[in-house]
Amino acid sequence: MHSPSPDAPILFFDSGLGGLSVLAPTRALLPAAPIVYAADYAGLPYGEKSEAELAARVPALLGRLVERYQPRLVVVACNTASTIALTHIRAALDLPIVGTVPAIKPAAELTKSGVIGVLGTEATVRQPYVDDLSAKFAVGKTVLRHGSPGLVTGAEAKLNGGMIDPAVVARAIAGLRDQPGGEAMDVIVLACTHFPLLLDELQAAAGPHVRLIDGAEGIARRTAALTEGQAWPATATPGIAVFTRSDDRPPPPLATLAPYGIDRIELI
Structure with missing residues (x-):
């Protein structure tokens, strides 16, 4: 070449x-x-x-x-x-x-509780690709998923100088935490490149004991x-x-x- x-x-x-x-x-x-x-x-x-x-x-x-x-x-x-x-x-x-692709491999290496959250768009979290990553790299771990289109809209608004509704962020985290086993979640994969633009807001909602990671x-x-x-x-x-x-x-x-x-x- x-x-x-x-x-x-x-x-x-x-x-x-x-x-x-x-x-x-x-x-x-x-x-x-x-x-x-x-x-x-x-x-x-x-x-x-x-x-x-x-x-x-x-x-x-x-x-x-x-x-x-x-x-x-x-x-x-x-x-x-x-x-x-x-x-x-x-x-x-x-x-x-x-x-x-979602950073499930590093998340599986970081978790102490064995419970990982994957926060992405609705289309991403339903993909067989996520199943394959979980089966390959997170054996024995619980992988929770939640799709939050509101975070995409919020990230676009924030970057353009607008405000993001804290309730949108709270609902996104609750969408993971309210699932069975979610109270033990200690790592969340930000499986949408928009979501790191809301890192401060997401971290505040998740709490200091939860690690947020992405693949950038x-x-x-x-x-x-x-x-x-x-x-x-x-x-x-x-x-x-x-x-x-x-x-x-x-x-x-x-x-x-x-x-x-x-x-x-x-x-x-």
Whole structure:
């Protein structure tokens, strides 16, 4: 495989702004990497869509983005898209793909009580992929699941300067804790990239004895490993954010994205 151009970006893809929680640690490891951050606002929220719809939509949209921006690597910074469509994406695109899956393995290693919570979108928590991860890495553990679409909406609102209803966060935690055995839960996997954007709120609701974890740092390390030895621009360049057009949801203000090294917004 030929070495990519130094200007070839890393393409991050999510339904919305949640993937910024993955972009941040990746930029810390690869500060000179050109970045294209793509959010499918026309399709948000993914957690309420069918598997068939996402398996068709995501590879097709990524194909357009890859053709337009010619990235060296794609990070699917979305648990729902990854657990449903990752096989389809890899079949459609001839370049390295890094997916995002629930961090059940590290959760199983951390738990003392043997009870783990998996908090994601409704689509993610029902996937056989989660069953497979639990069977492989959490043998003998109790894995509780709860889907909370309200947290996606809340994270988008918070990042745009709005307020999140504390009751939404409380209900999400209660959705795990009120299940049989939930009172012993001591680790919660944040299985949606939007949810780390609400880390403070979720931690306050879960309590200090519960550890919240996600896979963003691991994704950043994997991305760095796959691009090791590749050339980058001599100096860091500002990133681009790309949004699919939505009549109901305009792109966020540039000020929201600037802390992540993005200085331009495009619509497709």
